[in-house]
Amino acid sequence: xxxxxxxxxxxxxxxxxxxxxxxxxxxxxxxxxxxxxxxxxxxxxxxxxxxxxxxxxxxxxxxxxxxxxxxxxxxxxxxxxxxxxxxxxxxxxxxxxxxxxxxxxxxxxxxxxxxxxxxxxxxxxxxxxxxxxxxxxxxxxxxxxxxxxxxxxxxxxxxxxxxxxxxxxxxxxxxxxxxxxxxxxxxxxxxxxxxxxxxxxxxxxxxxxxxxxxxxxxxxxxxxxxxxxxxxxxxxxxxxxxxxxxxxxxxxxxxxxxxxxxxxxxxxxxxxxxxxxxxxxxxxxxxxxxxxxxxxxxxxxx
Numbered sequence: 001x002x003x004x005x006x007x008x009x010x011x012x013x014x015x016x017x018x019x020x021x022x023x024x025x026x027x028x029x030x031x032x033x034x035x036x037x038x039x040x041x042x043x044x045x046x047x048x049x050x051x052x053x054x055x056x057x058x059x060x061x062x063x064x065x066x067x068x069x070x071x072x073x074x075x076x077x078x079x080x081x082x083x084x085x086x087x088x089x090x091x092x093x094x095x096x097x098x099x100x101x102x103x104x105x106x107x108x109x110x111x112x113x114x115x116x117x118x119x120x121x122x123x124x125x126x127x128x129x130x131x132x133x134x135x136x137x138x139x140x141x142x143x144x145x146x147x148x149x150x151x152x153x154x155x156x157x158x159x160x161x162x163x164x165x166x167x168x169x170x171x172x173x174x175x176x177x178x179x180x181x182x183x184x185x186x187x188x189x190x191x192x193x194x195x196x197x198x199x200x201x202x203x204x205x206x207x208x209x210x211x212x213x214x215x216x217x218x219x220x221x222x223x224x225x226x227x228x229x230x231x232x233x234x235x236x237x238x239x240x241x242x243x244x245x246x247x248x249x250x251x252x253x254x255x256x257x258x259x260x261x262x263x264x265x266x267x268x269x270x271x272x273x274x275x276x277x278x279x280x281x282x283x284x285x286x287x288x289x290x291x292x293x294x295x296x297x298x299x300x301x302x
Contacts, residue, residue: 025108025124031117033059033090042124045108060087070103090120099127107131144218146196147203155217155225156277162215162229163277166270173229174236177266177284178206178243180222181296186261190254195222197254198261202247209243225281233269233301240265240299248297262297264288269302 016037019026025042027035038054046066048054054062063083089098093114100108109127112120142154150158166173180186180202187195199222206216206224215227226243228236244263252259266288270280283302291300 025122027062027122027124028115029059029090029120029122031119033087033120035059035062036119038062045124045126059090060084063087090122093120099131144203147200147218149203149207149224150215150217152217152219155215155219155227158215159227159277162227163270163280165229170272171230172232172235172269173227173280174231174233174267174269175280175284176226176228176236176240176243177219177281177288178202178224178226178240179264179288179292181262181264181292183222183261186259190257190259194254194257194259198222198252198259201250201252202261202263205246205250206243209239209246225284233267236267236269237299237301240267244297244299264291264296265299266291267299267301 019037019039022039023041025045026037026039027042028037030036035054035057038048038051043049043051047069048065054065057065060083063086064079067079067083090112093112095112095114097109097111100110102108106126106128109125111123111125113123115121142150144151162173165171180198183195183198186198199218202222203218203224206226210216210226211228213229215225215229217225219225226239228239231239244265247261247263250260252261266284266286268280268283268287274280274283287300287302290302291298294300
C-alpha cells in the first residue's frame with residue numbers, strides 16, 4: 001500500500017488548478033455561503049474580469065454582480081426577489097437543476113451540491129444546444145413539416161382541451177373542415193411540387209385569417225381543420241365564407257405559372273347531444289361532403 005504524503009495545501013492547490021481547466025463553471029462556498037473559489041470558466045460565462053473584486057462578497061453579493069452584468073437587468077424589486085430566492089435554495093441545499101436564461105439566448109443550468117463541511121459546490125453548465133435540440137424535437141412532434149401548421153395529432157390534443165372547456169361551460173364552439181377542390185387534377189396537370197406549393201399557400205391563408213384563439217391544423221393531404229372557440233354556427237359560416245373568398249380571389253404564382261384554385265368548407269357547431277369531439281368532426285366531415293357534392297367552391301353548414 002502506498003500512502004500519499006503530499007501536503008494537504010498542495011493537494012488543494014492541485015484541485016483548484018484542475019477545476020480551473022474544466023469547461024463548466026464551478027463555485028465553492030463555505031457554510032456561510034461565502035465564495036472560497038471561483039474557476040475561470042465561471043468568470044468567462046458571466047463576463048467577469050477581476051477575481052479579486054469577488055473576494056469579499058457573499059453569495060448574494062456574487063449574484064448581484066452577475067445579474068448586473070446582463071444587458072437587460074431586472075427591475076429592482078424582481079432583482080432582489082430573484083437573488084433572495086436563489087440564496088434560500090442554495091442555503092437549503094436544493095439539488096434540483098435550475099435553468100437560467102441569460103443574454104444572447106443562452107441557457108445556463110445551475111446545480112447545487114451540499115458538501116460534508118456544510119459548504120456548497122455550485123456547477124454551471126451551458127445547455128443552450130441541448131435546450132435548442134429539445135425545442136426542435138418538440139416542434140417536430142407538434143408541427144406539420146410541410147406547412148408549419150399543427151399536425152393532426154397535436155390538433156387533437158389542443159381540441160380535446162377546448163372540448164372539455166365546452167362541456168364545462170356550454171359556450172359555443174364550431175369547427176371548419178377545409179378541402180382544396182380538384183386537387184388531384186392540379187397534381188396531374190402541374191406536378192406534385194406545384195401541388196405541394198398550393199397546400200403551403202392555402203395553409204398560409206388559413207394561418208393569416210384565423211384569430212389568435214383559433215386552432216388550425218393540417219388534417220391530412222389537402223384537408224385542414226380550423227377550430228373556433230366561442231363561435232356559433234352563423235359566425236363560423238361567416239369565417240368560412242371569408243376564407244373561401246380569399247382563396248378564390250388569390251392567384252398563386254408558382255414556377256412562372258399563374259394558378260387559381262378554390263376550396264370547399266364544411267361547418268358544424270358543437271351541441272349537447274354530441275358525446276365526444278369526434279362527433280363534431282364527423283358532422284363537419286359530412287357538411288364538407290355535401291359542399292363537394294353541391295358543386296365545390298362553397299360553404300356548407302351541418
